[in-house]
Amino acid sequence: MRTARRVSQLLFFLLFLYLFFEAVYPYEVALPADLFLRASPLAAVASILASRAFVSTVVLGLVILALSIPLGRFFCGWICPLGTVLDATDRWFKRPRRKVGQRESTRLRSWKYALLVAILAGSFLSVQFAGYFDPISVITRAFTAVLLPLLTKVADTFVSLLGRVSFLENITFSAYNRLQEVGFPTQQPLVRGSFLILVLFLVILVLGKWSRRFWCRNLCPLGALLGFVGQHRLTHRTVSTACTDCGVCQLMCRMNAIEDGYRITRTSECIECMQCVDICPEGAISYRLGLPASSSHKGVDLDRRRVLGSLAGGTLAAAALSVGFVGRESSSSKLRPPGALVESEFLDRCVRCLECVRICSSTGACLQPALLERGVAGFWTPVADMRHGYCEYNCNLCGQVCPTGAITRLSVEDKQKVVMGTAYFDRSRCIPWYRNEDCLVCEEHCPIPEKAIRLEQRPVQLPSGETRLVKFPYVVEDLCIGCGICVTKCPVEGQPGIFVTTAREERFTARGEKVRKEEVPAYGR
């Protein structure tokens, strides 16, 4: 059984990896790259609760939630990629040796329920922090912000070293090129604040020092959700009379789910990894299907005070966050991805997985996780950093991979008409305006067929008395869609000669209607 579970973990992890690396341009794929995110019951419940609407993309998450009622936390033991990573890294840590019968503390495990309650309370009040703790989001974020940039960097370094050895040069570059043809970045992906994402991820791994699957036991709100709904599951760890009370199973259980006496299982904790079946020296343990017998299992041991406390805490946090101050300048300079829902709905739906950021890094490379520019409530939601990258005119990929529909799925033709914002020249920095010399890099790159940047040629008198014909660029407001490539490519050092703001921005309602800022009363938030 243990082998079957390990094979399943490995296969699902490979699938996760495959889907992660598949999320690149041109993204013509059979399986959606956000499959795992859509399959997360926590993301599903939280986004549905927050948007008070049925989110069709997360059906898979609801299916898994429903399956967990009879099957318990099988997702944790057999599927979850973060769980698999933890099972792998937990081996690195030496923990104090315990003797048989010395059970690890179970004190902390109610934390995850508290967290879950707080998250759901927040979701209900439209302050979404499920994504910060959803394990699939956690691992997708870490891969996007750290693993991929790191891989690229390592590959680059490797190639530049090998490329210097003359007889290896050709083979090295052509191998690298082959890799890039199948989607490896041709441009170093970089994610703002990746350091923080790395540290938080490492913390989750290092907690394994205290106990195996520390995160899953004590912190994971998804684990809490599945444990809660699956506590009366129909799969039972059954101990036969062959048991000699040796206690190995309790000692080895990664979830500390075996109660004293070894016959009773905490169904809300047990992830059905089946390790105990295999390690029992007497072969006394088996898994059976059937109605739960009260003598062999115990469900969630919820502490009512703690639940009420976290309900209050979640509510308070939600209330406090929703009155947070968001600076007009910082928020208007950070554009949302094309097709993003109206801000309040966007914040409700987005699970901060950064899948959009990941795929964008293979095309226009503008999307970055926000820090505090969009307010605390917008932390790690995607915003465009147009100086770093731009929104590629012919691209619609972020909407294709957003698991919760926070970014509307649009055809390329429709996306080309979505106004993300508007460009403005800063005449004190734009070369023709401040130096009276031609430049026009922005005009050249403006992807609008009729050109949203146009030129007016006029003679100017230079300080030397000489007259010169200079082409002065200006923006045709009605044509500009705020794609930002003019900002990316502006050759002026540092602060560019052109910038974009959210002026004229268009967003979408959950029903797929395009709306202008002025048309939505509760838009700003």
Place this chain on the structure above:
Amino acid sequence: MRRRDFLRAIAGSALAAALLPEESAARFLRPADVPADLAVARNGEPAQLVQAAVEALGGMSRFVSRGDIVVVKPNIGWDRLPEQAANTNPEVVAEVVRLCYQAGAKKVLVFDHTSNRAQRCYLRSGIQAAAKEAGAEVSFVHEQKFRNVEIREGVELKSWPFYKDVLEADVLINVPIAKHHSMARLTVGLKNIMGVIGGDRGAIHNHFARKIVDLNTVVKPKLTLVDGYRILRANGPQGGSPRDVQLLKTVVASTDRVAADAYAATWFGLGPQDLDYLVEAHRRGLGEIDFRKLKIREIDLGS
């Protein structure tokens, strides 16, 4: 080119010669076995046009020798489809590659330092697929392969990073497309060289004429082949709207890069003197701006 067409073309030229005043007659009257220095092929499909134009210059073996490593440099700058005429026509590129191999090239390399994301441009321009099919090694530009080159004849630029593959190739064949460009007015061959340099390319736009000529003193294509199958008449260099595309069905090949550009300028109603970078290039001895002074052959494939 089919023999009949060829004969017809010669006959046509002879007739024209009889009717035209002396100076322009000179361009039609070159005997067939004297290779031209500038050839214009019209009214054919991309591959035929390339064949005819290169043939008229004396065949690819005039430029490529057995065992040569050849760089064929198209414009793959934009995430646009062939019909949008923002990149060199993929079949033109493929045919040039084929001719190089026929002439005995050891390896033909195709790449461009793109403006939009490389993967997107390579794929959507159709060039990656077409050139590979013709046997070329198509690769993305790697940052580590730029080498700083001292520009001895430079006026504005004293050194600039150039792509190693171009510096080391035996032969460079420049295969630009002719497009409108708001700053340079027109982008053809000389500007296409911006695709083999690294560094801050946006900075080249300022004092463009002098800088682009500086860059062109470093790399010298033996053959420039201007793709005029479709040209982009307005809103270049990216275009995007079919309104701005003209189906011209022409290819110009020349040993003289300045003349090739000057010829292409006539499609846009521009005289060579209208392009300050061509004037600058001519002044600094890169080529002949008055293309009429060259041995010209014009071929009409009549389809």
